[in-house]
Amino acid sequence: MTFIARQESFTCEHCGKDVAPLPRGTYRNHCPHCLYSKHIDAEGPGDRASDCGGLMTPVSLDQSGKKGWMIVHRCFLCGKEISNRAAPDDDLTSFAEHN
Template structure:
């Protein structure tokens, strides 16, 4: 795909998967788009240019490194900042009410 034809809009993709970090089975969200594990918050580097494009060749495990406040209708108002453990790229993903954010925050607090 040349630059003139490169996709710039969000690609809807609500798929289930097995988490590569905690090995739990993650079911599709059903009312949005899931891109990280709700149990451990880890993701996988599958998107390259826009969410849902699944064009990344990296496929590395993405570690949740921070929660960022924000707002968007239908979401908790937080984004999870992930960093790829293979290439270092950082990507933000919206948190949902099923995400175990309190467990992540507890772990982060214990580290500091």
């Protein structure tokens, strides 16, 4: 698995907010405001190997040991699930609003 650290801002396709890149090289692949993601990775965060492009809904939240919070995203289009590490500035309280 190859990790590609891309630092770029994007506009969230779910809530429409502008999302700035994280400082210090941490990879961000989901919106910190509504926690939605986009299906661009095939097997792991940052590989960008998928051409699906579907919106990914946050379906569950897990706190797994020293990794901290993990957000499980499910693709709206193809149903694939990928877990992602939550960013320090993620608004985890917004998860409850979707479920």
